[in-house]
Amino acid sequence: MLRVPKAGIIYNDIKPVARRTAEEIADKLRGYGWDVCLTTGVGGILGYSQPHRPICHTPISQLVPPGFDRDMAFGIVLGGDGTVLAAFRQVAPCGIPLLTVNTGHMGFLTETYLNHLPQAIEALMQDNYVVEERAMLTVQVWRNEALVWEALCLNEMVLHREPLTSMCHFEIELGAHTPVDIAADGVIISTPTGSTAYSLSAGGPVIAPGVPVLQLVPICPHSLASRALVFADTEPVTIFPANSNPLVMVVDGNAGCAILPDDRVRVLRSPYAARFIRLRPNEFLHVLREKLGWGLPHVAKPTSVELP
Structure with missing residues (x-):
């Protein structure tokens, strides 16, 4: 019997666009016969402990969301950099590669944007991507x-x-x-x-x-x-x-x-490593230039003009 392919979606539930897009992607993948698990990034938020409270923590291996496991072909993250960080905290023990989609502001850790999502989903379905591991x-x-x-x-x-x-x-x-x-x-x-x-x-x-x-x-x-x-x-x-x-x-x-x-x-x-799905070769210096302005050419100040 053929095994049903499996994918996961992690989204920022504070942002309506992320929630709505997550449901749309899930419907599309299920239409292709995929098993899809949805969860929010809340499970990857650490929370603070205080000196006057008993210290408590969740072991790293127990942050994996229900339904997410090593049989999952890929995951999709919808949010900003904070959601990406939380998502990898949740799935890194399972080795699930994640496609990170920016619905936030800076999006330094994200791979693509909402307006490019249809092409990105198509690339995922065709295994047309590479996985980059980050420590x-x-x-x-x-x-x-x-x-x-x-x-x-x-x-x-x-x-x-x-x-x-x-x-x-x-x-x-x-x-x-x-x-x-x-x-x-x-x-x-x-x-x-x-x-x-x-x-x-x-x-x-x-x-x-x-x-x-x-x-x-x-x-x-x-x-x-x-x-x-x-x-x-x-x-x-x-x-x-x-x-x-x-x-x-x-x-x-x-x-x-x-x-x-x-x-x-x-x-x-x-x-455990953070496994990023890359739809194109990861050009690190291009990202530095685009997001942080690194290596932009120097523009001289305009020459002062003496008034008559």
Whole structure:
């Protein structure tokens, strides 16, 4: 007996256009005889935990939506970059490749737009695409030798001070190297995908997606010697906050948890990858130019004209 092909759709339920388009795509695929599962990106939103509340988290493997599994040929994401980040947090453990469709604003992580969706669906049906894998991070919080929180991360992990607290001190271990001490407002651990996000604004370099590295970027460091560091993604990172006040950890700009003085944060490359469906060769420099204006030609200011 032939197996019925299977696809998934993840959409931002806050946006009516995303919800409506998701239902239209599902009807179309079902008309071709496909089994289709729909879900929202809510399941990939981390939520905050607070010091006065018991820490709770959902294990990475339990974020996969019902019906989504390794038999799924592909998934389609309808939303902006936030929905894309949440969607990969949900499906990366299953290895499902995702076509990302922009219904938001910047759409730096999206592959196509709504007005090109019919052609994109046709390409999916004909297997006329390639899959690009992007590295993800596993972020863990350890307290008294117990794992109390974990999450998948595609862009970056940020550990920073609470409002109105003084500068933070971080003791950081990179693999088996000698620990270093950094005094700053916070630190960022970023993937190459996240190098064009928060870490870029904090002074970090842009890193091409296929380079097997991570980067550490201090936020407003106290010393001129504390600058961004690029290192092999085989090196796990452990951060000990050497402060008397709690800190805040944020993952992918989405949410995170409070970090107490005796906690430690461990960041390492995840065994799961974000698998992007590409309808055309992924030209990274073109995306940088189109989305961020990188490499645009310099335009001289007009010559001043003397008035008579």
